[in-house]
Amino acid sequence: MLSKRIIACLDVRDGHVVKGVNFEQLRAAGDPAELAARYNTEGIDELVILDITATLERRRALADTVRAVARELFIPLAVGGGIRTEEDAAAAVEAGAxxxxxxxxxxxxxxxxxxxxGxxxxxxxxxxxxAxxxxxxxxxxxxxxxxxxxxxxxEWAREAEDRGAGEILLTSIDRDGTKVGFDCELTAAVSRAVSIPxxxxxxxxxxxxxVEVFTRGCxxxxxxxxxxxxxxxxxRALKDYLHQRGIPVRR
Amino acid sequence: MAELKDGSIALIDYGAGNLTSVRKAFAAVGANLFVPATPADVEDAAAVVVPGVGHFDATRVLDAEWVEAILARVGEGRPLLGICLGMQWLFEGSEEAPDCAGLGLLAGRCYRLQGRAPKSREVRLKPDTTIKDASHSRDASNGRGVRLEPDTVIKVPHVGWNTIELRGEASLIDGVQSGAQVYFTHSFVAPVTGDTVAVTEHGESFAAIVQRGYVAGVQFHPEKSGDVGLQILRNWLEQVG
Known part of the structure; x- marks a missing residue:
């Protein structure tokens, strides 16, 4: 049975992991490669590196970060933030995304x-x-x-699918960094509307x-x-908990 | 593996594979792959890896000369490994690109996973997706048991970690447990046949690992499947020896 994936996101600025609340108030959270290695050991299913303040001059730094994270990682790695052109995408893929x-x-x-x-x-x-x-x-x-x-x-998620997107990464701006739970209504509305994950x-x-977002949120x-x-x-603790509640996870 | 000459395994680049990831994973288990620029470069290869993501049509780049070079190596008993689309290419063809022949080393044709759309999506299915698939009439006689729970949404593409169930013995699955999880991302699958050594289920059963002598393939991405994936690559390298 297909497992529900647990993905860790590294919001990266100038080579460091940072995290904000409601997309603001950033604070430092560690070295990307170190965090990635720790998550991998704990059994994370996938990693996302998000360059949250991407500018042209920093793009090279991002590629270095991606390369450092990808070096010893044999799980899927996604890279986002400031990808505007085919060349930007090529640079991320080349670095290991x-x-x-x-x-x-x-x-x-x-x-x-x-x-x-294509x-x-x-x-x-x-x-x-x-959203x-x-x-x-x-x-x-x-x-x-x-x-x-x-x-x-x-409507935008449906269009993205029709245009060839393979997955939708749906973020609730209202809930970002608040730790009050996922927006399950938003998630279910989009998940039911598309065939892609x-x-x-x-x-x-x-x-x-x-548990809520995998059940009620679909x-x-x-x-x-x-x-x-x-x-x-x-x-690991999260996956054990999900498994006990009958949600298929990779352990 | 002691005799393995560095850089003697050919990694075929036909513009549809994440070569960086595949090379990196092989390097982690002790093999450096080279990318042949022309079919002639495949001549001295000790083994061949055909990676791949994307559309079956991309394999069209591998023209008669490439096919001949790769088949020649197989004829000499050199191991061949197909990954994802590269595995599908080992079969006769795929309904994804009906006019594009596969290598034909394994019997059967690849087809699209049926899936089961979310209810609100049913009304807007495009003609080339589920409705068309349903018309292909996959009856029980083709050996694929379709077991769809009435209310379960089965999304296609099949993306994520899923379990493999082993069938019989093969060198590729040495030390791998039934129920191990590996990372998939695909919409089309190869049928379960006598060459199937592991199956996975996503609404229906399909071939996850195939092996017929020196011809092997994996539908998932061993380069993205953590320790299980690396173990399978290690097993394959043993065969390259």
Whole structure:
């Protein structure tokens, strides 16, 4: 049976892992390669490196970080943040990324999804959707949550799939870093609307939050940063807990 | 493995593989692979690895000359390993690209996983997805038991860690336990046949590992499957010896 994946996210700025709350108030959380090695030993299923303040001059630093993380890692590695062009994606893949995650650039020009899927296959293209509750629905935001994209999250996820995305990385801006639980309504709405896997992100705090997002939220994978970085929850303990509750995980 | 000359295993680059990851994983188990620029470069290879992700159509790049060079090595008893799309290419072909022939070393044709769409998705299925698949009438006689729970969503592509169930013995699965988990990412699969040494289930059973003498293939990505994946690569290298 296909396992539910537990994914650790490393938000990286200038070669260091940082973590914020509601996409702000960043604080340092460690060395990327060290954290990656620790998570791997604990049985993490996948890693995401997100360059949260990517600029042109820092892109080389990101490639170095990806290379350092990928060196001893034999599980899937996704890289996102500041991937705007085919060249950016090529640099990430060349450095060892198995998947690239597109966000703002895909909103600006959705044909980039199709281009990258054509070149690397859909399995290598993740579309990251940052969403915030807006009335009855969920609104998409671009530029690290700064700008409204004037799109509905469910509708955008469907378009991303149709254009060739292999997975959706769905982050609740409302819940990011708050540890009050995933937004299961948002996750279920998107997961039911697409055939590709949906990775839920934003709000993980307790072990039960993961149970909730895999059941009520219909998530295929759950991503967290804060709860793992500060060793509040070990990956192993989380998986044991999920297994006891009948949720298939890799152990 | 003592006799293995450094850089004597050919890694075929046809523009559809994550060569970096495959090379890195092989390096971790003690083998440095070289990427042949032309079919002639395959001539002295001690073994051949065909990686691959993406569409079956990508294998079209491997034209008659490449096919001849690779088949010549197989004819000499040199091991051949296909990974993911590279494994599917070992078969006769795939419904993903019906006019594109496979290597034909293994019997059978690859087909799309049926899956089961979420309810709200059913109304907007594209003609080339599940509805079309249902018309292929996979009855019980083809040996593939379809066991779909009525309300379970089976997403296609099949992405993530899934278990392999071993069938019989083969050098590729030495030291690997039934129930071990490996990382998959694909929509098309190869049928379960006499060459299947491990199966995986995702709505239906399909071939996860195949081996017929010196011809072997894995549907998952051993280079991304942690210790289990590295063990399988190590086993294969033993065969290269």
């Amino acid at each position: 198995d998947k690239v995650s597109l966000n703002t650039a895909a909103l600006a020009d959705a044909s980039l999804i199709t281009k990258l899927a 070149r690397y296959g859909s399995q290598a293209v993740v579309v990251a959707v940052d 915030k509750r807006a009335g009855e629905g969920f609104a998409v935001y671009a530029r690290s949550g700064q700008t409204s994209a004037n799109r509905d999250a469910v 949906v990775i839920a992100s934003g709000g993980a705090g307790t072990l039960d939050d993961f 998530a295929d994978a759950a991503l967290a940063a804060s709860v793992f970085h500060y060793a509040e929850t070990s990956v």
